[in-house]
Every structure is written in C-alpha cells, then in structure tokens.
Amino acid sequence: MWSNLPLFPAGASSMAGHVDALYFALVAITAFFTILISVLILFFAVRYRRKRNPTATQVPASTTLELLWTGIPLGIVLIIFVWSSVIFFIQTRPPKGAMEIYAVAKQWMWKFEHPEGQREINQLHVPVGRDIRMVMTSQDVIHDFYVPAFRIKADVLPGRYTSTWFRATVPGRYHLFCAEYCGTQHSGMVGEVIVMEQADYERWAASGVEGSLASSGEKSFQQYGCSMCHRSDAAGRGPNLVGAFGRPVLLDDGRTVTADESYIRESILNPGAKISSGFKNIMPTFQGQLSEEEVIGLVAYIKALGSGSANPPLPVSEPNSGAYPVAPKTEGSAAQSDTAVTPPEKANPAKSAPKQ
Amino acid sequence: METATAPVEPKTNYLNADYGIKSWLLTTDHKRIALLYLISITVFFFVGGFFAMLIRLELLTPAGDLVLADTYNKLFTMHGIVMIFLFLIPSVPAVLGNFLVPMMVGAKDLAFPKLNLASWYIFITGASLIFYAILTGGVDTGWTFYTPFATTFSNTNVVTAAIGVFIVGFSSIFTGLNIIVTVHRMRAPGMTWRRLPLFIWSNYAASVIMVLGTPVLAITLVLVALERLFHLGIFDARLGGDPLLFQHLFWFYSHPAVYIMILPGMGVVSEVIPCFSRKRIFGYNFVAISSIAIAVLGFLVWAHHMFVAGISTYAALIFSILSFFVAIPSAVKVFNWTATLYKGSITLETPMLYAFAFIGLFTMGGLTGLFLASVGIDLHVTDTYFIVAHFHYIMVGGMTTAYLGGLHFWWPKITGKMYPESFSKLSAVLVFVGFNLTFFPQFLLGYLGMPRRYHAYPPEFQVLNVLSTAGASILAVGFLMPMIYFAWSLQYGKDAGPNPFRAAGLEWMTSSPPPTFNFDETPVVTWEAYNYDQIDAPNEGVKVAG
Structure with a gap:
C-alpha cells in the first residue's frame, strides 16, 4: 500500500x-x-x-x-x-446540443440509459470530448452522482429530475461514487465511468441495441394510450406534444412554465399540478403504473417529437398514433369531451425493454 | 450571605455547604448544576469518542471488515448525535457558562435557578431516550436525519432518537433563556455592557441562537416523526412532499448550531489570552460586536449545505456570498487575539497552550470554510472527507480545544485545586499533534474524492486513512489524560487559592471554590474588563483577591 x-x-x-x-x-x-x-x-x-x-x-x-x-x-x-x-x-449551464444520458438511482445501484438505447448498470460509457448532460432521478431516497475526476457532483432526488453535465477530456476509467448517504450499502453504490474514444464509443453504443430510448418511449406512448388524447392534430383532448419540448407553456392559472424534463415528468405522474391553459383536468395519474425507466423513455420520445431528429413524428390522422402537428395550443380543443380517459391497466406486460 | 468573610480554611463553599445525594439532585445552585452537566457530558464525550475509535479502526483497511455495513452506519450516526447534541452544544454554555455567567456579571445565581435544574433533568431525559434508541438497535440515518431515508426507508429507531433530540433541545432553550435574562437583569452595580467580559458576550450571542434556532429543529423532528408514523407526505416525494423542505428546515437550525458550538469557545479564548499575556484585549468593541454579527449572519447561510441538493442557481449564489461574509467577523476575532499578544508579558500555562491551539486550528477550519462557501469548489468537495475535516477543525480543533482550555483555566476556581502542570501541558500538545494527524489527511482524502460515510473505500485511499487512524489514537490519549489528572487533582492537587493566575474578572475575586452565593458582598464594578495593567501595578487600581 x-x-x-x-x-x-x-x-x-x-x-x-x-x-x-x-x-x-x-x-x-x-x-x-x-x-x-x-x-x-x-x-x-x-x-x-x-x-x-x-x-x-x-x-x-x-x-x-x-x-x-x-x-x-x-x-x-x-x-x-x-x-x-x-x-x-x-x-x-450545459452547452447546447449536449448528448443526454438518463440515470435512475436506487438503493444501491446506478442505471443508465443512453439515447441510442444502450442500458447499463454501475458503468457509464461516454465518448471523450463530447458534452454530456446527465438527467437523473431516484426511485427511493436521495443519492448523489459524483465523479471526482470530473469535479462534479449532483444530488439525485426522488420525484424530480436533477441534472449536471461534463465533457470528459482523457480516456480512461474513473470512480463513480454515490456521495449522499443512502443506507446500508451506501459505500457499495459505486461504479465507474469509462471514457472512450469517439469511434470506440459509437461501436459500443451500436452493439446489441433493440432500439433507441425514444423508440422505446414511443412504444409506451402507444401502450398506455397516451396517443388517444395527445393527438397530432388539433382534435385531441390533451395538448399536442409535437414541438412542445423546451417551449413555454401557458398554464390555466396564468403562470408560464417551460416544458422541460421535470415538467413532462410531473405532467405524467401528477397531471393536475400544472394544467395547460385551455385544457381540462381530465388526465388520470400514471403514478405507480410507470417505472422511472418508462417515464424516461416517454420524456425522450416527447423530446424527440420536439426536435424532430431522433424519431420522426408519426402520421397525423391516425387517432391512435402518438404524434401531433405543430400547433402548440388550440383554444377549446379540450372541450370536446368531458369523459376522463382511463389508462389501460398494464394491459401489455411485455415491456419494451427488459427490466433491470 | 451564609458565609462571613473568613479567609482561614475550612471556609464554607458550594461544595461543602451541604452533603448527600439529595443536596446535589435537588440543588438550584448554578455551580452544582454546572458540575452535574460536567459529569454527564464527560460520560457522553467518551461514549461518542468510543464510537469514533470504532469508525477509525474500521477505516484502517479499505474493505469493510471490522463491523457490518449497518453497524458502521449506526456508529457514525450515533457518534454525530451524541457528540453534537449531548456534548458540543451543552459543553461550554451548560458547564462553563452555567458556572461562570452569574459570577462574571456579579450575581448570586442565574435568573431562573429552578429552570436551570429543570434543564439538566430534561437533558438527562432526552439523553436517556437517545441511549435507549442506541441500546435497542441504534439509528442509521446520519445525525442529519435526511428524508425520505429517515421517514420512509430506514428501519431503525428513528422516532425514538428524534424525540430524544427534541427533548434535549428544551434543555438548551432553558439554558439560553437563563443566560440571556441573567446578562440583562442581574449584572452587578457598575457592570455595564461594555465592561462585560467577552465570554459573556459570546455566550449571550450563542444563547440567542439557542432560543431562536432550537424550536425550528424541534418542529422539524416532530414532522419527521409524524411522517414516519402516519405517512403525512411532508417530505416524501411519493406522498407529494418535498425532500428539500426537510433540508431547509434542518439546516436553518443546524448551521447556526455550529455557532452555538463555536461562539462560547471563542469566549474562553478571549479570557485566556489577555490573562497570560497580561494585556487588555485588543479591540474589545470589535470582538464583542463580531460575536453578535456571527450570530445574526449565522442564521442567513443555511442553504450552503445544499449547493448540490438541487436548489436554484441564484439561491446558491446568495447563500454563497452570505457564507463568505460570516468569515469576516471570525477573521476579526483571530486578528484581535493575535494583536493582544503584541508587547504582552507572555507565559505558556496549559490554558494558554490550548488557546494557541484553538487559534491555529480554528484559523485552518475557518479558511477551509471558504472552499465550501465557493460554490464552484463545493460541488467537488461537499459530502467528501474534506467537509468532515473542515467541521472537525471547527468543532474539535476549535470548540473542544477551547472547552478543555477553559476547563483548565477555571478548574482551580471550580474545585479549589490545581491540576498538575506538566501532565496538562503534555496533554495539550498531544491533542494538538494528534488532532492534526487525524484530520489533516482527511482534507487530502476529500479533494481526492473519498465520500464521507463510506464503510469500505477504494484501496488508493488507504495510506491517508491509516495516518488518520494513527492520529486518532494519539488524540484519544490526549483526551483521556485530563480525565485522569483532573480526578487526581481533586484529592492531591495543590490548593489553588482564589486567583492562581492573577486573572481579571469578578469570578476571581471570590474564594475558590466560591461560596454558595458566589460573593460575600455584592461587588461594585468600577473598572473595564481585562484591567491587567491595574492588576499588575502594585500600588494602585483595583484590589485583587489573593
């Protein structure tokens, strides 16, 4: 020693x-x-x-x-x-255009999901020289994402997203620690960040992937019936989500919020908290029905609808399709039906990705 | 007055005025209550120290091989709870403050003697509950009780321990209230605010924090207990609560609590330095006001514990700059103490060695606080061993050192006996060396990235951990020695006389140990504090007892 x-x-x-x-x-x-x-x-x-x-x-x-x-x-x-x-x-302030990796922390492991669809546990592969923004949430207690070699640390909280970013400069393997005390195996909640050359990373990211994160989110979007109301035309009972990400949303109480990851997450799990102006509070909560990974998939999908990059929006007219035309809000569009929509009760047990 | 002026021994004093267990357990004499506190917190200090030694032994090797992970988590939790709530917070205020505040202001007792006794019983009740929680399985939440871990996930005795801490809080409110009222209402004739010893100023400032801050902690712990028992959904996100709300409430008390711990220690140093350099303290007004400034600013910096917790960017910046401001009054004190030594006539008795150790270690502790107030660096070092080292420099290097210095300084007054000078000097040196060896390596570990509260750690951190554990064993010897020679001195120590150090201050103008009501006649004060020039000038100025 x-x-x-x-x-x-x-x-x-x-x-x-x-x-x-x-x-x-x-x-x-x-x-x-x-x-x-x-x-x-x-x-x-x-x-x-x-x-x-x-x-x-x-x-x-x-x-x-x-x-x-x-x-x-x-x-x-x-x-x-x-x-x-x-x-x-x-x-x-993460630079614009940072690659986004999602993290779900739980007692006592780290789960990561890459935009290309790769999933890993307690290991985080990242390319060198690329801005990477971590979007993180916890399934249970407060954890903390800490990579000493990167000099960054951010608490990971249940019930919301927190984020941090880094640009790795030297390929290698670095400690990943949970830095917020989280119970029995707190000191076992460690892993490593593996910084790879860009080409190596791309090879790694493409191997053995079922589909991108956004595409698994799209499957959930269909499976849980989101697409029935969040239609791609002006006729849906819920707001049209195409292009919604990152835009300001006028709420029915007059406030304006930005449709960021946390807002989307909240709107899925606690839809009554911030109602988009012109819509009714008819969406049921999905609290307890979706895993954090599924929520992340939905967030990634809705994001992709916004930028139009990763996954092109689905055709407009299909009532059960998941995507919507660009008009952000249409007054009165929510008034067409007062009937609350019940989400299918976990109708399809086949998840779009294996649970980890 | 029960004692006529009779300089010949045996004089009736507070120790021999009455005998029997009842005369102690039902006493309302602030000096006896101070001794009840002294005995209790000494026991708690060694219990907390025992937990610390087990922690250090576990960390000797990278693998978690000495105790189980759950046991380790309970050890650091109980070390924190016992040391903070049962030792540091009551240490100077409830022992030295209890003993000295009435004597220093020239009063017969504290303003509310029965409340004072009640505070000790409440303290013991709360402490018993905490020990009950420890003995029936312990607590593993960390002394910070962070939610939702503490409210939903931990399956240890959280509620019992929280109620224990809740109850202990009332004893500190009572002590603070007593000190505040005594300083306002019970000063002897001529003892104006600007003639008060700085020990009074700093204990007054700490008391204000105790009275204003402790209720918030109490409320917070009640909410934790209620959420745990009835799933109210205050802090748990799954129930619609906000885990950060807990952190705001908790640190609203627990950051000012750091100043409850350090301010009275600063008061001790402000007494010791002038005495052993025979000087009036340099910049009395600035030292006094800086105590109040620390108490006020201390309430405005709590969220610097939460820079990585997910608070907004601008909130973080506000709390960052306010935290920097707290450094200023602390720096002012250090500069004034140092300037007091200039052109003094200095001797290095044990209390002075402890005071020097305090200044050095507190300076390091304070300056490393700047790293943590800098949000940019805090993001890297918070929740690592850097922060562990930082707050131990303040609480052990600062407060415990000051407490021991004060205990040596006033031991002759408390017991009428002198401690052995050579052993006590050795213990002061051992504490200083052992402390630095224990905690300096932890700064390096922290910047390297070793997280705190880790039962097992990567092997490259081992050498620094071995050094730290080695230092801890030296520190333990340094802390055990005073226990032994203080006890020895009760029987075999030289008689101290009223004022062995020729110190200024009303407490030295009565016999040692003092009579039950402190002074044979109510003193009338006609001089400024720290009038060492008058004391040392043989034929003029104030008469000094002895």
Whole structure:
C-alpha cells in the first residue's frame, strides 16, 4: 500500500482545470494566513515571554487597524466569490446540443440509459470530448452522482429530475461514487465511468441495441394510450406534444412554465399540478403504473417529437398514433369531451425493454 | 450571605455547604448544576469518542471488515448525535457558562435557578431516550436525519432518537433563556455592557441562537416523526412532499448550531489570552460586536449545505456570498487575539497552550470554510472527507480545544485545586499533534474524492486513512489524560487559592471554590474588563483577591 499514496486527484473533464485553479488559489490563501497567524503567535510568545518582557505594555485600540483587517479579508472573499460564481455558472449551464444520458438511482445501484438505447448498470460509457448532460432521478431516497475526476457532483432526488453535465477530456476509467448517504450499502453504490474514444464509443453504443430510448418511449406512448388524447392534430383532448419540448407553456392559472424534463415528468405522474391553459383536468395519474425507466423513455420520445431528429413524428390522422402537428395550443380543443380517459391497466406486460 | 468573610480554611463553599445525594439532585445552585452537566457530558464525550475509535479502526483497511455495513452506519450516526447534541452544544454554555455567567456579571445565581435544574433533568431525559434508541438497535440515518431515508426507508429507531433530540433541545432553550435574562437583569452595580467580559458576550450571542434556532429543529423532528408514523407526505416525494423542505428546515437550525458550538469557545479564548499575556484585549468593541454579527449572519447561510441538493442557481449564489461574509467577523476575532499578544508579558500555562491551539486550528477550519462557501469548489468537495475535516477543525480543533482550555483555566476556581502542570501541558500538545494527524489527511482524502460515510473505500485511499487512524489514537490519549489528572487533582492537587493566575474578572475575586452565593458582598464594578495593567501595578487600581 505504501507505493500508492496519491495526494491529488486525476483531472479528466473540462471542469477540472477551472476547479483546480481556484482550489490552488484558496490553498495559497489558507496557507498564507495560517502561517501568518502561527508565525505571529510564536514570535510574540518568544519575543514577549515574561522572562524577557516582565511588564506588558498596553497598546491602545486602533480603529484603522480594525478597519484594515475587516476590509482586506472582505476584499479577498469578494474576489473568490466572483471567481467561484463564474465556475458555478459554467457548471450549471450545459452547452447546447449536449448528448443526454438518463440515470435512475436506487438503493444501491446506478442505471443508465443512453439515447441510442444502450442500458447499463454501475458503468457509464461516454465518448471523450463530447458534452454530456446527465438527467437523473431516484426511485427511493436521495443519492448523489459524483465523479471526482470530473469535479462534479449532483444530488439525485426522488420525484424530480436533477441534472449536471461534463465533457470528459482523457480516456480512461474513473470512480463513480454515490456521495449522499443512502443506507446500508451506501459505500457499495459505486461504479465507474469509462471514457472512450469517439469511434470506440459509437461501436459500443451500436452493439446489441433493440432500439433507441425514444423508440422505446414511443412504444409506451402507444401502450398506455397516451396517443388517444395527445393527438397530432388539433382534435385531441390533451395538448399536442409535437414541438412542445423546451417551449413555454401557458398554464390555466396564468403562470408560464417551460416544458422541460421535470415538467413532462410531473405532467405524467401528477397531471393536475400544472394544467395547460385551455385544457381540462381530465388526465388520470400514471403514478405507480410507470417505472422511472418508462417515464424516461416517454420524456425522450416527447423530446424527440420536439426536435424532430431522433424519431420522426408519426402520421397525423391516425387517432391512435402518438404524434401531433405543430400547433402548440388550440383554444377549446379540450372541450370536446368531458369523459376522463382511463389508462389501460398494464394491459401489455411485455415491456419494451427488459427490466433491470 | 451564609458565609462571613473568613479567609482561614475550612471556609464554607458550594461544595461543602451541604452533603448527600439529595443536596446535589435537588440543588438550584448554578455551580452544582454546572458540575452535574460536567459529569454527564464527560460520560457522553467518551461514549461518542468510543464510537469514533470504532469508525477509525474500521477505516484502517479499505474493505469493510471490522463491523457490518449497518453497524458502521449506526456508529457514525450515533457518534454525530451524541457528540453534537449531548456534548458540543451543552459543553461550554451548560458547564462553563452555567458556572461562570452569574459570577462574571456579579450575581448570586442565574435568573431562573429552578429552570436551570429543570434543564439538566430534561437533558438527562432526552439523553436517556437517545441511549435507549442506541441500546435497542441504534439509528442509521446520519445525525442529519435526511428524508425520505429517515421517514420512509430506514428501519431503525428513528422516532425514538428524534424525540430524544427534541427533548434535549428544551434543555438548551432553558439554558439560553437563563443566560440571556441573567446578562440583562442581574449584572452587578457598575457592570455595564461594555465592561462585560467577552465570554459573556459570546455566550449571550450563542444563547440567542439557542432560543431562536432550537424550536425550528424541534418542529422539524416532530414532522419527521409524524411522517414516519402516519405517512403525512411532508417530505416524501411519493406522498407529494418535498425532500428539500426537510433540508431547509434542518439546516436553518443546524448551521447556526455550529455557532452555538463555536461562539462560547471563542469566549474562553478571549479570557485566556489577555490573562497570560497580561494585556487588555485588543479591540474589545470589535470582538464583542463580531460575536453578535456571527450570530445574526449565522442564521442567513443555511442553504450552503445544499449547493448540490438541487436548489436554484441564484439561491446558491446568495447563500454563497452570505457564507463568505460570516468569515469576516471570525477573521476579526483571530486578528484581535493575535494583536493582544503584541508587547504582552507572555507565559505558556496549559490554558494558554490550548488557546494557541484553538487559534491555529480554528484559523485552518475557518479558511477551509471558504472552499465550501465557493460554490464552484463545493460541488467537488461537499459530502467528501474534506467537509468532515473542515467541521472537525471547527468543532474539535476549535470548540473542544477551547472547552478543555477553559476547563483548565477555571478548574482551580471550580474545585479549589490545581491540576498538575506538566501532565496538562503534555496533554495539550498531544491533542494538538494528534488532532492534526487525524484530520489533516482527511482534507487530502476529500479533494481526492473519498465520500464521507463510506464503510469500505477504494484501496488508493488507504495510506491517508491509516495516518488518520494513527492520529486518532494519539488524540484519544490526549483526551483521556485530563480525565485522569483532573480526578487526581481533586484529592492531591495543590490548593489553588482564589486567583492562581492573577486573572481579571469578578469570578476571581471570590474564594475558590466560591461560596454558595458566589460573593460575600455584592461587588461594585468600577473598572473595564481585562484591567491587567491595574492588576499588575502594585500600588494602585483595583484590589485583587489573593
């Protein structure tokens, strides 16, 4: 064990350099002040020891000095604050066009789903040099996605999506830790991130895949009857979802929200929470009927409807098809029927993908 | 006054005024209650320390091979609960504060003596419940009780432990209330606010936090218990609750609680440094006001525990800058303590060694706090050993060191006996060296990425963990030694006399141990705090007892 004493972590993402630079600046500040105070204390303790200095000399208070040692630290921390905020903005704003990988955490494993349809457990294969945004949720308690070599960490919460992003810079294998205490096997909830060359990754991603994540979402969209109301024309009882992703949605209480992953997830599991303006609160909840993986598939599908890239929308006129024309909202379109739609009771046990 | 001025021993004092178990268990004397607290929290400290040693032994090897994973999780949970709620929070306020606040302001007792006794009984009741929870299977949620793990998933004694902590909270509210009212209403004639010792200022500030913050913790724990028992859906997302709500409520108390722990320690240091350098404290006003500033700002920074938890970007930035601001009053204190030494006449008795250790370790602990206030770095180091090292530098390197320094400083006053000087100096050095060896490697481990609360860990982290465990064993010796020689000194220690350190302050102007009502005559204060120039000038100024 003695041959192996690392003192500094490998840096393998575009963030590492930013974080390490500020870290070293703070180490320097810490060292400077700790040494300054320690040296002063030791110097005074020796220079003014009683044997040498039997009588203390009282020193009058000095407002100048007090203001000086209030002001200088204040200046230093303000500079650090601005510096660290700049890093934080980079960390919280994933670049446009980042590849999205979904993660579902549960006691005590990590499940990942790639857009191409690859699924893996406790291993995360990613291409080098590509922006990757993690969209994560938990099935049970709070977990935390932590890759020290990337200098990123984000809690993974039940009931919502959280996200983080990274761009790996050096191929290799890196620790993946759960960093939020989650119960018995917390320290066993570890895995590795495998950073591959782009070509290797593409080969890996294409091997043995049944279909893309969006296409499995499309199957769920049909299977659970979503397509009956969320039609691709203006006649559906629910909002048309084509092109909806990422757009602002006017709610019936006048607020506006962005149709991001969390909004879609909430609208599936708790549809009454934020009703799109002009529609009725008639959609039943799918809480407890869909696994987190199925919800992720649906989110990926609806996203694909928006961008039109991964999966082209299905034809317009089929009432049971899953897709809709682009008109975002039509007043009155929801008023055609008051009948609530009951989702099929898990009619088709054959999931679009094997449960993991 | 039950004692006439009779300098010849044996003088009646609070220890020999009455005998028998009843005279202790039904006492309303703040000094006796302080000793009841001292004995209780000493026991709890060693119980918490025992858990810590088991944790360190488990981490000696990368594999989780000494105890089971569940046992390990219970160990760090119980280490945290016992050390924080049963040792650190009551340490200085309920032991030294209880003993000294009335004496320092020139009062016969605290404002509400019966409430003071009640606070100890409540403390013991809550502690018993916590120990009942430990003995009947333990708790494994971490001392932070994060939801939904604590409300839905843990199958350990969460409710019992939470109720225990809930009850203990009332004892800290009562102590805080007593200190606040005593400082406002019971000061001796001439003891103006600006003549108060800084120990009073800092305990006052901590008491304000105890009174304002603890109820929020109590409410939060009740909600956890209710959700666990009746599935209310406050914190559990599956029931429509919000797990982050718990974290906001919990840290609203538990971050200020850090200042409950550290402020009274700062007060101890502000007493010790002037005494052993024979100086008035430098910048009295700034040190006093900085305590209040820490207490106020301390309430505005809680969400810096949640930068990675999914709070909004702008919330994170606000809490980041406010957290940086807390560093300023702490820095002001450190600079003033250091400046006090300038042109002093310095001796290195044991309390002074502890005070020096405090300044060094607190400076490191405070400065590493800047890493965590920086959101950009916090995202990497939070929930790792970096944060474990940081808060142990504050709570053990800072608070426990100050507590031990204070215990040595006032031991002659409390017991009338001197502790053995050479052993106590050795223990101070062992604590300092052992502490640094235990916790400095953890900063490195944290930046390397070792998560906290890990029962097993990757092998490349082993060397630093071995160093840490080695340090912990030195630290344990440093902590055990005072136990032994303090007990020894009760019987064999030299008589201390009223004021062995020629210290300033009303508590030194009465006999040691003090009489039941502290002063034979109510003192009248005509001097500023830390009037060491007057004390040391032989023929003028204030008379010093002894």
